[in-house]
Amino acid sequence: MQRLLLAVVLVGVSVAPVVAQAPSAGTAAVLATTLNNGLRVLLLEDHRSPIASVQLWYRVGSRNERPGATGIAHFLEHMMFKGTHRYGPRQFARLIEQNGGQDNAFTTQDLTSYFVNIAADKVGLVLELEADRMRNLLLEPKEINAEREVVIEERRTRTEDDPGSFLGEEVSSLAFKAHPYGAPIIGWMEDLKRITPAEIRAFYDVHYVPNNATLVVVGDIEAPAVLDQVKRQFGGIARGADPPPVVVTEPVQNGERRVIIQKQAKLPIVYLAWHVPSQKSPDAPALETLSVILSGGRASRLYRSLVYDRRLALEAGGDYSYFSLDPNLFWFWATPMPGQTPETLEQALLDEMEQLRSEPVAAEELARARNQVEASFVFQQDSVYRRAALLARFEMIGGYRLLDAYVDRIRAVTAADVQRVARMYFPADRKNVGVLLPLP
């Protein structure tokens, strides 16, 4: 899975990149517990539709990979659907579908998420299947080698033949010299061809343990009864050793880094990226707010200036990943209109940053950004899938209760804060630049 670099700013529907929902009562209604084996469990009753979302989130992603084995976390995600001792290959999907459920999974830099949305009375089946595949995968070499080809095809679809993703990968690998965030989530092609079944088995044994996972169920459930089922299904799984921590700190960037790619495409693309702190930093809410001010809708700065007033860009946007575990990149991107050059767009993006540095944002802009964040919280409540995913996201960065504080953190941001982080984190001499020049 790719980072959200493709948010469509063109149609102006992106609200905050971080989308969230907090019931007005906050997380008070969540039943939270940790089993003896370390499995974290979050349950929330939501009786509006007769459905539930069951999600198991493992704290493992491309961040936990080593050079030479990039893409192994995502490869393993695929293998989670290829059978256990009890349920053969493809049985997972079959059982979910014949019970009217929809299942899928995705891998990010920091985590791997498995989810099933299904009629609420089938939650027990999902829990059984998830508990089974937490420790009992077959991981047969024959299946691994067939799936290797599938993952390679996925890389071709998502990256090799997609100009935007291709360029994004180049910029990431340029921006990070030491930290694994420099490698693509899907992995380098050479690694995908090489990774051995034994390595996948070892990776599974290290990371797929109850003490490295969070189980979330939101929907038309009786939470205490579901907790009993969870204990029955997962309680007997042994706690594993704690997976080794990721200890890399990316060294400070000295000087600008730039990559220019020529590839078959129709229009150029420009990416700019700067290193920024994670949500652990007190500056995170201001960075989040800056992101919304820049690209939250058609009244946002980048749309209004680059797309509308100056007609330089077909689309332009910015993205701060609030949920990143380690310090990551703040991305900006623009697609020039035909006849405009990448140089012009790069300068226009830099001009926008300069303006944020030189003068405080208007009160109306700040209020709009706050209102957008708050409204997005309410809109998210409409979906049990989103409610569950958000609890999990906050749990992963330090505890689901951080969700309650999120809107307050955003509300507390002042124009001076936005100006201060703009000055601190976006120096022109430490930018990472990617340019894609189309080949006919």
Add this chain to the structure above:
Amino acid sequence: MASLLLLLALLAVASAPATAAGRPLAHREVLPNGIVLLVAERPAIPIVAVRVLHRAGAVFDPAGREGLANLTGTVLTRGAGTRSGQEIDAAIEFVGGRLEAGAGRDGLTVSLAVLAKDVRLGLDLLADVVLRPKFPEAEVKRKVAEIQAAIQRSEESPEVVAARALSRLLFPGHPYATPVEGTRESVGRLGRDDVVKFWGEFVRPDSTIIAMVGAVTAAQARREILARFGAWPRPGGTPPTPPSPPVGMAAGSETVKRDLTQATIVLGRQAVNQRHPDYYPLTVASYILGGGSASRLYARVRDEGGLAYAVFSYLAPGKYGASFRVSAQTRNQEVPRVTRIFEEELARMARTPVGERELELAKAYLIGSFPLRLDTSAKVADFIVAVEELGLGLDYADRYRERIGQVTAADVQRVAMRYFDPGDFHRVVVGQPP
């Protein structure tokens, strides 16, 4: 912007209603000027989703003026009533809401999403956009340039290129042959006069559906909609007639050479929509063939063959025509093998009845997953608008479930014999096949 085509695809997987069987999905009434008002109350979350559908999709584009409905849709919000486009954006975004307009194949949709406390403001803006658009000359020009650039950029996407080429082969002489957004040339011919004329001719109350879903009662909805849309006069005459059904053509094929590592293969033929009895067994047949990760094509092409990441078949029903498509993306040298598997599996379904277990799984999924299709206010709004536009009735969810439930192995074989003959399929490959 969801096109009606996509909304209709939702219907392809709908079955049992989330509400008790027999209860319609929404309150329905026809206002004096002909507007159909649909209201579904979902009081738990304080938001309101509104959809306004006009029977003014790309199928009504005049010949040589392809892309006009789409242009009209995008310019609707660029100035209306007393506000400029920028003022509309600022007003709706200040309250964290969204107001979007755009055309699909069959209809032109204006969508609103707001917190319940802001519903009046949202409806004021919506009414301006629908009834009092200004279509400023400069905004029309700006959008023409943007749409042309977006079309140019979309030519990068092999899936888009393949889908467009297939539609050209499938629907010769029919509006479905042309992309909703038109071509760079056809859009270049459009100006403000075209937009004003199209809007005047096709945006009329007696071909408009308004759906309100969320924290709103039927009485409130009626009051608020009548206050804003009640005086909208019904024009004389009858609404414009839709296009004739598409005619069939002998199967053709096209290869679009691109410097890519992977080829996109799409096979397709004309099919039927929800109003045809074959639609239900065909839905089951398509699901068994390439619908989910338990499907035959997924097993052979992806799981066993390692030939593709994406492989699927689907029915794409529109109001004025429909298609059935089979698609995969595979490394260039494997195009012949994947195509052969497609042909084998299509033919096998016509030759041999599907197994009872396979049939039951497909039916259980199609029926059992229905509540997941209606779990947000936005999805409910899209669904009830599509049901109304197709004339399926607000009890459609119940009847869909019944019809899927009645499908037998013999029915699946019968529709496969009729619709799955590999010789009838048009073929498109984008990439560098051997």
